[in-house]
Amino acid sequence: MRLKTATSAGETVEDAARVMARYAAGLGIRILEDKVGYYGEGDELLREYARWGDFPVISMAHDKYHPCQGLADVMGWAEWFGKGPGKGLDMSVLEGKKLLISWGHGALARSWCSVQEAMLIGSRFGMDVTVASPEGYDLDPQVVEWARENCKVNQANFAITHDVKAGYRGAHVVYSRHWMSPQAYRDGEFLKQAEIDRALKYPEWICDTEKMKLTDNAIFTHPMPIDRSHEVTDEVASGPRSCIYDVAENRLHVQKAIMALTMGNL
Amino acid sequence: MRLKTATSAGETVEDAARVMARYAAGLGIRILEDKVGYYGEGDELLREYARWGDFPVISMAHDKYHPCQGLADVMGWAEWFGKGPGKGLDMSVLEGKKLLISWGHGALARSWCSVQEAMLIGSRFGMDVTVASPEGYDLDPQVVEWARENCKVNQANFAITHDVKAGYRGAHVVYSRHWMSPQAYRDGEFLKQAEIDRALKYPEWICDTEKMKLTDNAIFTHPMPIDRSHEVTDEVASGPRSCIYDVAENRLHVQKAIMALTMGNL
Amino acid sequence: MRLKTATSAGETVEDAARVMARYAAGLGIRILEDKVGYYGEGDELLREYARWGDFPVISMAHDKYHPCQGLADVMGWAEWFGKGPGKGLDMSVLEGKKLLISWGHGALARSWCSVQEAMLIGSRFGMDVTVASPEGYDLDPQVVEWARENCKVNQANFAITHDVKAGYRGAHVVYSRHWMSPQAYRDGEFLKQAEIDRALKYPEWICDTEKMKLTDNAIFTHPMPIDRSHEVTDEVASGPRSCIYDVAENRLHVQKAIMALTMGNL
Numbered sequence: 099m100r101l102k103t104a105t106s107a108g109e110t111v112e113d114a115a116r117v118m119a120r121y122a123a124g125l126g127i128r129i130l131e132d133k134v135g136y137y138g139e140g141d142e143l144l145r146e147y148a149r150w151g152d153f154p155v156i157s158m159a160h161d162k163y164h165p166c167q168g169l170a171d172v173m174g175w176a177e178w179f180g181k182g183p184g185k186g187l188d189m190s191v192l193e194g195k196k197l198l199i200s201w202g203h204g205a206l207a208r209s210w211c212s213v214q215e216a217m218l219i220g221s222r223f224g225m226d227v228t229v230a231s232p233e234g235y236d237l238d239p240q241v242v243e244w245a246r247e248n249c250k251v252n253q254a255n256f257a258i259t260h261d262v263k264a265g266y267r268g269a270h271v272v273y274s275r276h277w278m279s280p281q282a283y284r285d286g287e288f289l290k291q292a293e294i295d296r297a298l299k300y301p302e303w304i305c306d307t308e309k310m311k312l313t314d315n316a317i318f319t320h321p322m323p324i325d326r327s328h329e330v331t332d333e334v335a336s337g338p339r340s341c342i343y344d345v346a347e348n349r350l351h352v353q354k355a356i357m358a359l360t361m362g363n364l
Numbered sequence: 365m366r367l368k369t370a371t372s373a374g375e376t377v378e379d380a381a382r383v384m385a386r387y388a389a390g391l392g393i394r395i396l397e398d399k400v401g402y403y404g405e406g407d408e409l410l411r412e413y414a415r416w417g418d419f420p421v422i423s424m425a426h427d428k429y430h431p432c433q434g435l436a437d438v439m440g441w442a443e444w445f446g447k448g449p450g451k452g453l454d455m456s457v458l459e460g461k462k463l464l465i466s467w468g469h470g471a472l473a474r475s476w477c478s479v480q481e482a483m484l485i486g487s488r489f490g491m492d493v494t495v496a497s498p499e500g501y502d503l504d505p506q507v508v509e510w511a512r513e514n515c516k517v518n519q520a521n522f523a524i525t526h527d528v529k530a531g532y533r534g535a536h537v538v539y540s541r542h543w544m545s546p547q548a549y550r551d552g553e554f555l556k557q558a559e560i561d562r563a564l565k566y567p568e569w570i571c572d573t574e575k576m577k578l579t580d581n582a583i584f585t586h587p588m589p590i591d592r593s594h595e596v597t598d599e600v601a602s603g604p605r606s607c608i609y610d611v612a613e614n615r616l617h618v619q620k621a622i623m624a625l626t627m628g629n630l
Numbered sequence: 631m632r633l634k635t636a637t638s639a640g641e642t643v644e645d646a647a648r649v650m651a652r653y654a655a656g657l658g659i660r661i662l663e664d665k666v667g668y669y670g671e672g673d674e675l676l677r678e679y680a681r682w683g684d685f686p687v688i689s690m691a692h693d694k695y696h697p698c699q700g701l702a703d704v705m706g707w708a709e710w711f712g713k714g715p716g717k718g719l720d721m722s723v724l725e726g727k728k729l730l731i732s733w734g735h736g737a738l739a740r741s742w743c744s745v746q747e748a749m750l751i752g753s754r755f756g757m758d759v760t761v762a763s764p765e766g767y768d769l770d771p772q773v774v775e776w777a778r779e780n781c782k783v784n785q786a787n788f789a790i791t792h793d794v795k796a797g798y799r800g801a802h803v804v805y806s807r808h809w810m811s812p813q814a815y816r817d818g819e820f821l822k823q824a825e826i827d828r829a830l831k832y833p834e835w836i837c838d839t840e841k842m843k844l845t846d847n848a849i850f851t852h853p854m855p856i857d858r859s860h861e862v863t864d865e866v867a868s869g870p871r872s873c874i875y876d877v878a879e880n881r882l883h884v885q886k887a888i889m890a891l892t893m894g895n896l
Contacts, residue, residue: 109588109590109592110592112602113608116609116612117588117609117613120616121613322641325641326642326645343648343652346648347649347653374737374738374855374856374857374858376858379854379856382875383854383878386879387882
């Protein structure tokens with residue numbers, strides 16, 4: 099079966115990808131939340147474009163991964179634990195640091211891509227990884243398994259907890275963000291309001307100064323935009339240990355690097 | 365009477381065109397299907413912009429013509445009958461070749477521009493032209509007359525048939541595409557659903573391998589996007605004699621050429 | 631309290647501005663009419679972006695001011711009273727010239743920005759300024775006061791009249807444009823239809839040849855788009871003393887100048 103594009107009546111992805119590959123040096127695709135009918139559909143669409151289009155196809159965030167954000171994240175964290183933003187990069191400073199990825203409650207219903215990417219790339223760079231959420235907010239089991247294996251290879255720790263505070267203990271990087279539940283899609287529909295109603299029942303799941311005191315002077319990170327007062331307090335998000343704007347700036351740098359690496363010789 | 369622009373309350377095309385001509389080296393206009401209230405309205409709007417704006421006004425496809433597509437078409441066909449795509453152009457290879465423009469059934473209701481353009485430009489380059497459709501799908505009589513005259517000047521053949529297969533015999537280029545009927549607009553409205561319902565009654569009007577066997581090893585061409593399984597089968601559209609992606613790529617080259625010719629000395 | 635952005639759930643202007651400042655050399659903001667809930671809200675939003683974003687924030691027209699238009703206006707008028715468009719600028723030719731800013735009736739409900747800007751910048755360059763409108767169309771009292779003070783400093787005249795013809799006497803520049811009443815917003819809503827109904831009751835408030843005869847051979851100016859037959863007749867707008875297209879072109883030049891001045895050394 100030939101997958102169809104989302105926008106044009108009757109056109110196949112094959113046709114769209116093959117034509118675009120004649121025009122452009124590469125293609126960036128972003129497909130999230132209500133633009134897919136089930137988890138994984140965006141990933142399939144990207145791979146279909148990559149199958150037919152003879153040019154680099156870059157994820158600009160889709161339901162499963164967000165590689166540009168992942169690169170910006172680890173670059174920012176390494177800058178903060180190294181010589182500081184803009185002062186050169188030594189990725190090895192991340193080894194042995196503890197990354198807490200904590201679910202945050204909130205009025206949005208966000209895709210898994212950023213947090214799954216952080217879990218994967220943090221574990222690749224030798225970090226201990228803890229994922230914390232209320233029960234019922236499991237992420238993709240395959241991605242969790244890969245992260246666990248990455249940690250094992252690096253002799254690092256991987257843990258999952260449903261305790262709202264436990265993960266903060268000893269953390270060096272706190273990543274507090276909302277994500278949708280595995281029940282967010284049903285029969286091809288994105289049940290946004292149900293997800294919001296459900297998420298708002300966990301007001302204690304917010305990153306605040308009190309919880310940050312349990313950490314090892316952790317930095318606060320977030321892929322932005324932030325749902326302040328739900329995912330994190332203003333005090334933490336705008337506080338002295340927040341690296342959010344430096345991480346955001348890195349999107350510019352890593353995306354230029356990706357283009358240079360994949361399209362620079364065309 | 366001064367024509368108004370479609371988007372801005374009260375503004376005349378005169379004002380819009382005169383101001384844009386102060387800012388830009390040229391203007392491209394695309395206006396199709398439900399963006400006009402009757403056949404010819406888009407053409408009038410283009411000419412009104414060209415009347416007032418002291419800069420090149422280029423049709424990017426409108427209800428009547430699609431010159432960029434026509435140039436890409438003949439460039440592609442000449443490449444295929446010559447040395448191959450990207451290997452130099454000799455337009456004279458098109459002389460005496462038979463172009464079949466066949467209506468295709470389908471779930472879209474498409475403007476006449478691309479097929480009328482193909483008819484005009486094919487006949488200008490010395491091709492025999494056959495237009496095939498069910499009864500009731502006549503194109504603009506004035507354009508048909510011009511194509512007929514072009515053929516006469518070039519001692520080529522021009523024919524119209526309502527037989528779904530006859531036109532394929534001896535064809536070198538098969539162009540199978542849906543177009544709307546002359547009844548598509550009424551009282552300023554585009555009757556899209558009625559057009560679709562009507563068109564779906566002719567499922568035999570599809571370009572398939574069986575019909576292609578009647579040709580003189582014809583290439584298959586289409587301005588894209590293709591409504592596969594209606595206008596043409598996958599077997600033909602993705603087959604070894606399909607020139608669709610080469611023609612599509614040519615849009616890039618001919619449009620650059622148009623800009624160089626019309627705006628290059630500004 | 632942290633202001634939120636208009637488009638993104640939960641994001642603060644602080645976050646949006648700080649991130650954009652990492653990516654871009656500057657930010658242009660345009661916010662008018664139904665995009666604000668009360669007069670002044672757009673101005674507050676711009677200042678909030680400027681407060682947090684460490685880069686130039688330029689108004690591309692908002693409810694209160696339209697600096698780019700003001701610069702284009704005085705540049706155009708100085709060209710017309712000097713050596714002509716494109717022939718060099720001597721702003722002192724505006725000194726002592728009389729600017730009439732006249733309300734025009736019409737089927738749009740336009741923000742105060744352009745006329746307030748004209749009042750401010752005309753008075754800064756030594757022009758006499760007369761504002762004419764039906765009763766009930768007062769502009770921002772603070773801006774009127776600043777214009778009055780500018781005139782005083784320059785020993786020029788500032789006047790307000792509700793007579794539809796009086797202001798034309800001796801005028802050198804006639805600026806006829808619709809603007810909304812101070813009652814246009816109520817409870818956060820923009821009462822567009824009420825404004826239109828109200829404005830259409832004043833058909834005599836149109837700039838026409840008869841009124842232009844009262845002037846000192848005035849030029850006609852307008853920030854465009856023009857609501858012809860309401861704000862001004864075709865005879866005047868397309869007449870030999872209309873500077874509208876030259877003023878429109880100047881937006882290009884002054885905005886380049888603003889970018890050069892504010893972002894050129896980044």
